[in-house]
Amino acid sequence: MAPNRTPKVIIIGAGIGGLTAAVALRRIGIHVEVYERARALRTAGTGLSIMSNALSALGTLGIDLGLDRRGRAIESFQLLTSDGRPIRTLPLKQIGDRLGAPSVNIHRADLQHALLDALGDRPITLGAAASGFETTADGVRVHFADGREARGDVLLGADGFHSVIRRQVAGPEKAREAGYICWLATAACPQEPGGSVRHYWGPGQRFGLIDIGHGRTYWWGTKNMSPAAARGWQGDRRDIALAFVDWADEVQAAIRATPQQAIISVPAQDRRFLDRWGQGRVTLLGDAAHPMLTSLGQGAGMAVEDAVVLAESLATVADVPSALRRYESRRRERTRQLVQKSRTLSLIEQFERPLPRALRDAYFRWVPKSVLYRQNQSVLRYRAAA
Numbered sequence: 001m002a003p004n005r006t007p008k009v010i011i012i013g014a015g016i017g018g019l020t021a022a023v024a025l026r027r028i029g030i031h032v033e034v035y036e037r038a039r040a041l042r043t044a045g046t047g048l049s050i051m052s053n054a055l056s057a058l059g060t061l062g063i064d065l066g067l068d069r070r071g072r073a074i075e076s077f078q079l080l081t082s083d084g085r086p087i088r089t090l091p092l093k094q095i096g097d098r099l100g101a102p103s104v105n106i107h108r109a110d111l112q113h114a115l116l117d118a119l120g121d122r123p124i125t126l127g128a129a130a131s132g133f134e135t136t137a138d139g140v141r142v143h144f145a146d147g148r149e150a151r152g153d154v155l156l157g158a159d160g161f162h163s164v165i166r167r168q169v170a171g172p173e174k175a176r177e178a179g180y181i182c183w184l185a186t187a188a189c190p191q192e193p194g195g196s197v198r199h200y201w202g203p204g205q206r207f208g209l210i211d212i213g214h215g216r217t218y219w220w221g222t223k224n225m226s227p228a229a230a231r232g233w234q235g236d237r238r239d240i241a242l243a244f245v246d247w248a249d250e251v252q253a254a255i256r257a258t259p260q261q262a263i264i265s266v267p268a269q270d271r272r273f274l275d276r277w278g279q280g281r282v283t284l285l286g287d288a289a290h291p292m293l294t295s296l297g298q299g300a301g302m303a304v305e306d307a308v309v310l311a312e313s314l315a316t317v318a319d320v321p322s323a324l325r326r327y328e329s330r331r332r333e334r335t336r337q338l339v340q341k342s343r344t345l346s347l348i349e350q351f352e353r354p355l356p357r358a359l360r361d362a363y364f365r366w367v368p369k370s371v372l373y374r375q376n377q378s379v380l381r382y383r384a385a386a
C-alpha cells in the first residue's frame with residue numbers, strides 16, 4: 001500500500017466477518033477500530049460449518065482453529081431419508097484431503113475465540129450501534145445511536161443481515177423469505193460417530209445431525225411454513241419433537257436431549273444479490289454484502305474469504321477507493337454464484353410433494369461420483385489469486 005500514513009478502517013460489526021477482517025487488515029499494518037452493537041461478545045449457542053475453502057482462507061491469515069481443542073473435521077457426510085435409510089455419501093472428506101484442508105464443524109463461540117485469539121488485543125468498542133455514515137473526499141464519519149461518532153479512512157459494513165450500512169448504500173429492501181423455519185441447537189446428545197454429518201430429508205422438512213467434537217452435537221431442523229408463521233414462530237421443544245415424530249430414532253433422541261432454552265429459531269431468508277457494495281471509501285462484507293440461505297453452509301465461509309481478499313486488495317492497490325472496487329469485483333461472481341446455488345439447493349431440499357422428492361432422491365442416489373466431486377470441489381476450493 002502506498003499512502004503516506006497508515007490508513008484506519010472503521011469496521012461495523014464484530015461477527016465472523018468483522019473479526020476476520022480485523023485480523024487480516026492488521027496483518028498488513030492497517031489500523032482497525034471495530035464497533036459492535038452488542039454489549040458483550042457472545043454468540044448464540046449453535047454450531048456451524050467452516051468448509052475447506054474457509055479453512056484455507058483462515059490458514060492464509062495464520063488462524064488455526066486448534067481442532068484438538070475445538071471443532072471436528074468432517075469424516076463422513078451422509079444424506080438419508082427421514083427414517084434413516086442412506087441416500088448417498090458426499091465426498092467432502094475426500095475433497096478436503098485433496099485440497100489439503102478439511103471441512104470442519106465447530107461451535108460458534110469456539111470460532112469466535114479462535115478469531116479473538118488471532119486478533120490479540122481487542123480494538124473493539126462494545127455497545128456501539130451504528131446508525132449511519134457520511135463520506136468526505138478523504139475520509140468517513142460514522143454515527144452511532146448514542147450520539148458518538150468515529151472517523152476513519154475506510155468504512156467496512158460487516159454488520160450482518162440487517163446491516164444499516166447496506167441500507168444506506170442500497171436503500172430500503174425487503175428480505176426474500178424462503179418459506180420455512182430453521183431450529184438450531186447444540187447439545188450433549190447420545191454419542192454420534194466421530195466427525196459425522198448426517199442430513200435427513202423428509203417432506204418439506206430436513207434435519208441435520210452434526211458432530212462438533214468434544215462430546216457435543218449440533219443439530220438443526222427445518223419445516224416449510226408461511227413466511228409470517230416462520231417469522232413469528234412461538235412454539236417450543238414439544239412442537240419440534242412433534243414435527244419429527246416419525247423420523248429416525250437418533251433425530252428424536254437429539255431433540256429430547258436438548259434443553260428448551262438451548263433451541264433457537266430463525267426464518268430462512270436471504271436478499272436480492274446486490275451488485276454495488278459501496279462507493280468511494282465505503283464497502284460491505286459478509287452477510288451485509290451477500291446474505292445467503294444456509295443450504296451450502298457457506299455464509300460465514302464467504303465472509304472469511306471476503307476479509308482475505310479485502311486485505312489483499314488494500315495491500316496491493318495504492319488508491320483506497322480503487323482498492324475497495326477491486327475487492328468488490330474479485331468477490332462478486334463467487335458470492336453471486338453461491339447465493340444462487342444456496343437458493344436452488346434449498347428449494348430442492350425443501351420439496352414437499354412425493355414426485356419431486358422421489359426424482360431428487362433418485363438423482364442423488366445415481367449421479368456419478370465424478371459429478372459430485374466436480375460440483376462440490378468448485379465450492380470448496382479457495383482461490384487465493386484474482
Ligand SMILES: Cc1cc2nc3c(=O)[nH]c(=O)nc-3n(C[C@H](O)[C@H](O)[C@H](O)COP(=O)(O)OP(=O)(O)OC[C@H]3O[C@@H](n4cnc5c(N)ncnc54)[C@H](O)[C@@H]3O)c2cc1C
Pocket residue numbers: 012013014015016017018035036037038047048049050128129130131158159160161162163164182184266285286287288294297298299300301302303
Ligand atoms: C440457521 C443458520 C445456519 C447457518 N449455518 C452456517 C454454516 O454452517 N456455515 C456457514 O459458513 N455459515 C452459516 N450460516 C451463515 C452465517 O451465520 C453468516 O453468514 C455469518 O455469521 C455472517 O457473518 P457476518 O460477520 O457477515 O455477520 P454476523 O455474524 O451476523 O455479524 C454481524 C455483527 O454485526 C453486529 N451489528 C449488527 N448491526 C450493527 C450495528 N448497527 N452497529 C454495530 N454492530 C452491528 C451484530 O451484533 C453482529 O455481531 C448460518 C446462518 C443461519 C441463520
